Amino acid sequence: MANIMIQRGSKTEYVFYLPKRDLEDDIVSMEFNTPEKWGGEIKLNNGGCYYIEPQAAPARLPISLRAKRLDAAE
Amino acid sequence: MSALTREETEALIQEVLEVYPEKAKKDREKHLAVNDQSIEQSKKCITSNRKSLPGVMTIRGCAYAGSKGVVWGPIKDMIHISHGPVGCGQYSRAGRRNYYVGTTGVNTFGTMNFTSDFQEKDIVFGGDKKLAKLIGEIEQLFPLNKGISVQSECPIGLIGDDIEAVSKKAAKEIDKPVVPVRCEGFRGVSQSLGHHIANDAIRDWVLPRREGKAFEGTPYDVAVIGDYNIGGDAWSSRILLEEMGLRVVAQWSGDGTIAEMEKTPYVKVNLIHCYRSMNYIARHMEEKYNIPWMEYNFFGPTKVAESLRAIAALFDDKIKEGAERVIAKYQPLMQAVIDKYKPRLQGKRVMLYVGGLRPRHVIGAYEDLGMEVVGTGYEFGHNDDYDRTIKDMGNATLLYDDVTGFEFEEFVKRVKPDLVGSGIKEKFIFQKMGVPFRQMHSWDYSGPYHGYDGFAIFARDMDMTLNNPCWGKMQAPWLKKPEAEVEKKAA
Numbered sequence: 001m002a003n004i005m006i007q008r009g010s011k012t013e014y015v016f017y018l019p020k021r022d023l024e025d026d027i028v029s030m031e032f033n034t035p036e037k038w039g040g041e042i043k044l045n046n047g048g049c050y051y052i053e054p055q056a057a058p059a060r061l062p063i064s065l066r067a068k069r070l071d072a073a074e
Numbered sequence: 075m076s077a078l079t080r081e082e083t084e085a086l087i088q089e090v091l092e093v094y095p096e097k098a099k100k101d102r103e104k105h106l107a108v109n110d111q112s113i114e115q116s117k118k119c120i121t122s123n124r125k126s127l128p129g130v131m132t133i134r135g136c137a138y139a140g141s142k143g144v145v146w147g148p149i150k151d152m153i154h155i156s157h158g159p160v161g162c163g164q165y166s167r168a169g170r171r172n173y174y175v176g177t178t179g180v181n182t183f184g185t186m187n188f189t190s191d192f193q194e195k196d197i198v199f200g201g202d203k204k205l206a207k208l209i210g211e212i213e214q215l216f217p218l219n220k221g222i223s224v225q226s227e228c229p230i231g232l233i234g235d236d237i238e239a240v241s242k243k244a245a246k247e248i249d250k251p252v253v254p255v256r257c258e259g260f261r262g263v264s265q266s267l268g269h270h271i272a273n274d275a276i277r278d279w280v281l282p283r284r285e286g287k288a289f290e291g292t293p294y295d296v297a298v299i300g301d302y303n304i305g306g307d308a309w310s311s312r313i314l315l316e317e318m319g320l321r322v323v324a325q326w327s328g329d330g331t332i333a334e335m336e337k338t339p340y341v342k343v344n345l346i347h348c349y350r351s352m353n354y355i356a357r358h359m360e361e362k363y364n365i366p367w368m369e370y371n372f373f374g375p376t377k378v379a380e381s382l383r384a385i386a387a388l389f390d391d392k393i394k395e396g397a398e399r400v401i402a403k404y405q406p407l408m409q410a411v412i413d414k415y416k417p418r419l420q421g422k423r424v425m426l427y428v429g430g431l432r433p434r435h436v437i438g439a440y441e442d443l444g445m446e447v448v449g450t451g452y453e454f455g456h457n458d459d460y461d462r463t464i465k466d467m468g469n470a471t472l473l474y475d476d477v478t479g480f481e482f483e484e485f486v487k488r489v490k491p492d493l494v495g496s497g498i499k500e501k502f503i504f505q506k507m508g509v510p511f512r513q514m515h516s517w518d519y520s521g522p523y524h525g526y527d528g529f530a531i532f533a534r535d536m537d538m539t540l541n542n543p544c545w546g547k548m549q550a551p552w553l554k555k556p557e558a559e560v561e562k563k564a565a
Contacts, residue, residue: 005357017357022123022456025115046115062361 116460140268158227300348303328305521350430374439
C-alpha cells in the first residue's frame with residue numbers, strides 16, 4: 001500500500017502522483033468513474049497499474065488516498 | 075571544440091567509468107546519461123535520489139542543511155536553534171546570503187547562530203533540560219523574536235531526546251510558536267529529505283495557527299514560494315509581480331516572516347520557484363485549502379516573459395494587461411543588455427552542476443545570451459526534476475546526477491566548456507585548471523539574478539568571468555618563454 005494523490009490533469013482527466021517515488025503521471029483509465037462509485041483499477045500512462053478501494057467520487061481534487069500496487073512500470 | 079555527438083558522449087561516460095571497481099562502476103553508470111529529448115520519463119535514462127557511493131567525493135549536504143540552511147533559516151523574525159554540537163550551526167551560519175530587512179539581533183536573526191552547544195554530559199544525560207533553559211534565555215535576551223524553531227542535529231535522534239515535549243511546554247510558557255524539526259543530518263541521502271521534513275514541520279506547526287481567523291484578502295493575492303532571496307533574488311522577483319497588479323502576501327522563505335507564512339492559506343495562487351524544496355507544501359495546500367500552484371522561472375527575459383504571461387493567465391484581464399505592460403516596459407532595457415553582452419558571449423559553452431532547481435532554470439538565461447549549456451546535473455534532484463530537465467536540454471548533452479569530484483573533473487577536461495557553474499567546493503579546482511568558473515549557489519557573492527533587474531547583473535557577471543584577461547595568463551612567465559623558443563627552434 002502506498003500513499004498517493006490524485007489530481008486534475010490538463011491532458012487527461014486525472015493525474016496520479018506517488019510522492020515516495022516522485023512519480024507523476026497521467027491516468028489513462030480508471031475502472032469506475034461515476035459519482036457513486038469511483039476508483040478501482042487505475043492504469044497509468046507509463047504502463048503502471050494501481051488499485052484504489054472503490055468509493056463515492058471525491059467532492060474536490062486533489063485527494064490523498066491509499067493505493068495498492070498491482071503492476072509497476074519498472 | 076565543437077559539440078560532442080551522441081556516440082562521443084556515450085564513449086566519454088564509459089571512459090570515465092573505467093577507473094571504478096566493477097561494483098562502483100555499475101552503480102555510477104545509472105547516474106550518468108546522454109540527454110535524449112524523446113524520452114518521456116527520466117527514470118528510463120537516469121537514476122537519482124539514491125545514496126551516494128562510499129569512497130567517492132560527493133558534493134551533497136545533509137538533512138539538517140536542507141531544513142535549517144534552506145527552508146527555515148531565512149525566516150528572519152524567528153530564532154532557529156541548531157540543537158546539538160556547535161559546529162553544524164557555526165559552519166553554516168549566513169553562508170547562503172539570504173538577504174533580509176531588519177535590525178539583526180533586535181527583531182531579525184537571520185545571520186546569527188543559536189546553538190545548544192552539546193557537550194559529553196548532554197549526550198549521556200540528554201539535552202532536554204538544556205533546550206528548555208536555552209529557550210528561556212532566548213526569550214529574555216531577544217524578546218522581539220516571533221517564534222523559535224528547534225533544528226535537530228544528528229545526536230538528538232541518536233540519543234532520543236523528546237524535543238516535541240520540550241517545545242510544546244515552552245510554547246505555552248512564552249506564548250509563541252516553538253517548532254520542533256526532526257531534521258537530523260543522517261536522515262535521507264541528501265539535503266532533499268531535509269526540505270521535506272521542514273515542509274512537513276511547517277504544515278503541522280505553522281499553517282494551522284491562523285485557521286478561521288479574519289483575513290482581508292483581495293482577488294489578486296499570491297504567495298512566492300521557494301525563493302530564498304539569495305543576493306536579493308526575491309526582491310527583484312516581487313517587484314515584477316507587484317507591478318503587474320498582484321499582491322504578494324508571503325515570501326517563502328527569503329526575507330519572510332512567520333506571520334506571512336501563517337497567512338499563506340488565504341492566497342489565491344501559490345507561485346513556486348524552487349520546485350524541489352517546496353513542492354510538498356504546495357501540494358498540501360492544494361489539497362487542504364484548495365489553492366492551485368504553478369511553477370515559474372524568473373531567469374532570463376525570455377523565461378520571465380513566459381512566466382509572467384502564464385501567471386497572468388490565472389487571473390483576470392487587468393492582470394493580463396499588467397503583465398504585458400511590465401514586459402513592454404523592460405523589453406528595451408533587456409534588449410540593451412543583450413546587445414551589449416551577447417557579442418562577447420555568443421557561442422560559449424557552459425557546464426552546470428548545482429542543487430535542485432538551477433540546473434534547469436538558468437538554461438534560459440544562458441540561451442538569451444547566446445550561450446549553450448552542454449552538461450547539467452543535480453546534487454539532490456529527484457526523478458521529477460530530471461523529467462523537467464530533459465525537455466530543456468539539447469540532445470546529446472551530458473546529464474550527471476550526484477556527480478563525483480573525479481567524474482566532474484574528467485567531464486570538464488574532455489568537454490572543455492568555456493564556463494563552469496557550480497559551488498564553492500568545485501570553484502578552486504576548476505579555476506586552477508584554468509577554466510572560468512561562477513558559483514551558481516551564492517551567485518559568487520553577487521546577485522540578484524532573478525527577474526529583469528537580475529538578468530542585467532547575470533549578464534555582466536558572466537562576461538566579467540568569461541572574458542577576464544587572467545585566463546590567458548595561467549602560466550608563469552618564466553615557464554612560458556623557453557617554450558616559445560623551443561617552438562621557434564622546431565620551426
